[in-house]
Amino acid sequence: MESASAPREHAINKLAELINGIKIAMLTTTDDRDGSLVSRPMGTQKVEFDGQLWFFTEDDSRKVDQVQQDRQVNVSYADNGANRYVSVSGTARVVKDRAKMEELWNPVFKVWFPDGLETPDIALLCVDVEKAEYWESDGKIASILQFAKALITREEADDMGKNERLQLK
Numbered sequence: 001m002e003s004a005s006a007p008r009e010h011a012i013n014k015l016a017e018l019i020n021g022i023k024i025a026m027l028t029t030t031d032d033r034d035g036s037l038v039s040r041p042m043g044t045q046k047v048e049f050d051g052q053l054w055f056f057t058e059d060d061s062r063k064v065d066q067v068q069q070d071r072q073v074n075v076s077y078a079d080n081g082a083n084r085y086v087s088v089s090g091t092a093r094v095v096k097d098r099a100k101m102e103e104l105w106n107p108v109f110k111v112w113f114p115d116g117l118e119t120p121d122i123a124l125l126c127v128d129v130e131k132a133e134y135w136e137s138d139g140k141i142a143s144i145l146q147f148a149k150a151l152i153t154r155e156e157a158d159d160m161g162k163n164e165r166l167q168l169k
Contacts, residue, residue: 007167008051008167008168008169010166011132011166011167011168012049012050012051012168014164014166015049015086015088015129015132015134015166015168016048016049018077018084018086018132018134018136019044019049019077019086019088020049021079022044022077022078022079022086023043023044024041024042024043024044025041025042025043025044025053025075025076025077026039026040026041026042026075026076026077027039027040027041027042027055027063027073027074027075027125027127028073028074028075028076029063029066029067029070029073029092030066030069030070030072031066032065032066032069032070038062038063038066039076040063042055042057042075042125043055043056044075044077045104046104046106047103047104051128051129051168052126052127052128052129053075053088053090053126053127053129054100054104054124054125054126054127055124055125055127056101056104056109056112056113056122056123056124056125057094057122057123057124057125058119058121058122058123059094059096059121059122059123060121063125064094064123064125067092067093067094067125068094071091071092071093072089072090072091072092073089073090073091073092073127074087074088074089075087075088075090075127076088082136083136083137083138083161084134084135084136085134085135085136086132086133086134086135087132087133087134088127088129088131088132089129089130089131089132090127090128090129090130090131091127091128091130092125092126092127092128093125093126093128094123094124094125094126095123095124095125095126096123096124097124098117100124101117101122101124102117104124105117128169129168129169130167130168130169131165131166131167131168131169132165132166132168133163133164133165133166134162134163134164134166135161135162135163136161136162137161137162138161
C-alpha cells in the first residue's frame with residue numbers, strides 16, 4: 001500500500017533530479033507597479049531539494065518588493081545540452097535566518113555581497129514549490145526529425161519527448 005506522502009516524495013525526487021546541475025534559473029515575479037511579469041537570472045543554492053528553492057538576494061531589491069505584493073512566482077530551468085526544461089510554480093517569501101544563510105553560503109557570492117554574510121541587506125528568497133512541469137527529449141536528432149516531420153505533414157509531432165506535471169502540494 002502506497003502512503004499518502006508517496007506522490008509528493010516522487011514529485012520532489014523527480015524535480016530534484018531534473019534541476020540538478022542547472023546553476024542558473026529564471027525567477028519570474030509580478031511587477032507591483034503595472035502587473036506585468038518580470039524575470040531575472042538567479043543562482044539556485046546547492047542544497048538537497050526538499051520542496052523549497054533558495055536564492056540569496058538583497059532585502060531592499062525590486063524582486064523582494066514584488067514578492068511582498070504577490071507571493072506567487074515561477075522559476076524556470078533550462079539545460080539545452082540535455083534537452084531538459086522545467087517550469088516551477090510556488091510561493092516566495094523573504095527569510096533572514098543567519099543559520100540558513102551560513103548553511104547555503106559559498107565564497108563565490110562575495111561578487112554580489114562583498115561583505116559576505118555581514119552585508120547589511122543580505123537575505124534569502126525561499127520558494128515553496130507547489131507544482132512543476134517539465135519537458136525532456138531523448139536526443140536532438142530525434143526531436144529535430146519529429147519537428148521536421150510535423151512541419152512537412154502539418155500534423156502534430158508524434159513524440160517530441162516526455163512532458164509531465166508534478167504536484168508537490
